[in-house]
Amino acid sequence: MRAAATSSFGPPETLRLTEVAKPLVGTGRVRVRVRVAGVQPVDCKVRAGGTPFARSVTFPLIPGNEFAGVVDGVGEGVTDFSAGDEVLGFGLFGCYAEYVVVPADQIVSKPPSMPWEIAGGFSGNGQGAHMALREMKVCPGDTVLINAAAGGLGTFAVQLARAWGAEKVIGTASEANHGYLRALGAVPVTYGEGLAERIRALAPEGVDAALDAAGEEALRASVEVTKDKDRVVTMVSFAAAQELGLPDWSATRSAARLVELVKLYEEGALTLHIRAAYPLERAADAHRDVGNGHGRGKVVIMVG
Known part of the structure; x- marks a missing residue:
């Protein structure tokens, strides 16, 4: 073959x-x-x-x-x-x-x-986002921060957070992708210096949970603006996570998890x-x- x-x-x-x-x-x-x-x-x-x-x-x-x-x-x-x-x-x-x-x-x-x-x-990014958001304990009424929100993982994470009842989803992305994030139901914010301040302007009381799929700079900003750092998860910056005292976590892909995601797709909650x-x-x-x-x-x- x-x-x-x-x-x-x-x-x-x-x-x-x-x-x-x-x-x-x-x-x-x-x-x-x-x-x-x-x-x-x-x-x-x-x-x-x-x-x-x-x-x-x-x-x-x-x-x-x-x-x-x-x-x-x-x-x-x-x-x-x-x-x-x-x-x-x-x-x-x-x-x-x-x-x-x-x-x-x-x-x-x-x-x-x-x-x-x-x-x-x-399957891959969908289950990755599902595992991360479960670890973050995303629930109805939350304000959720998704870094690298326009990518494959971020696309799923934004929509899952909304499907699970998050009141506000803030997504970091380059300006060219802000319209895309709005269409997914997220409030877009630009990467770079001053990120924490821009997030606070959108969520003055802080965010409830945050996902980092962008890198160390985004992870540090996430910890700074999240009320409980035990609800901050990174997919990429593991050394920085250890330095910042974030909890270790792990999860496994499964058919049951994938079935749940497919059902959400069929219901129109995921694209x-x-x-x-x-x-x-x-x-x-x-x-x-x-x-x-x-x-x-x-x-x-x-x-x-």
Whole structure:
């Protein structure tokens, strides 16, 4: 099968179209013919060898941890899915390929109304935002701050906060994305020096919970304006979080979590803007796009 893979850690151009063996289906697992794979910042870090778990991989390495496609085969013991089912799901690696094999409890049915592009980029950032906002204990009446609100994760986080009853959602983004945030239901604010003061102008009594997906500067501003720092969560600035005394947290993706998100999509409470869709042979360009930062919505790879 065709896959976008790298034979060594390095820059985006190490990702090349490669022929690799088609994966076999094992007990309790399903093989999916991938239609679309989502691209996340963590994929870029894995490709560059910039995460601890990346050091344990074997080459050639096929990145990608979210996908949508059609079930191609099922292993012994799988009863909930069969060949021909349209699904979306998640794995650790291997999704930038024509076929991926994952445990059967890592896929859910794709709604007929959900376009393939959205389905392929739905699972990773959607579940990431869900896990973070649960850790932040977002509840009705809250004022919530989302840093990097226009990106893939931020897009989900803004909408989830609104769906869960937040009274006000403040989203940081570059000025070019302020209209986009307003359309999602957030009050936009610009990055940069003086961020804490600009947030206080919008929330004089402080914010109840804050999510950082932008970096250390945004995290420090978030701690400064949030009433209880135990309700501040970062997805990127872990060393700074430790220095600031923020609590450790962890959560895992699950089919149940994904089912909840899909239901919200079907109800019209979630949408996802696809800013770029690259063919498999241009996976390196997809990584460059995501690595540039400050993009609006989601980047996906069209596999088949």
